[in-house]
């Protein structure tokens with residue numbers, strides 16, 4: 001015997017509630033973006049992938065990075081990128097300041113954008 005009771009309201013189209021069955025993960029593992037790892041003065045610094053300037057992201061996350069001008073002129077914020085997914089291409093200021101060091105992976109944290 002069927003124990004399910006239908007009422008007039010349950011038969012109205014659109015009122016039937018069907019829970020979608022999904023096999024998608026409930027956490028954010030599938031959307032996880034790799035962390036950025038840079039090195040300055042022999043110290044490795046891990047920075048979470050947050051859009052904006054690399055220097056700002058590091059400072060907001062409590063990471064210690066030397067800097068001074070924030071304008072791309074002093075070079076104090078120079079870091080070597082160990083792992084850098086999603087970073088902008090070097091801008092004119094970085095090309096002018098770092099020259100050949102760019103090809104060795106160095107960047108100005110105040111000029112590098114996390115995309």
Ligand code: FES
Pocket residue numbers: 067068069070071072073074075076077078108109110111
């Ligand atoms: S803080 Fe001076 S070049 Fe980045």
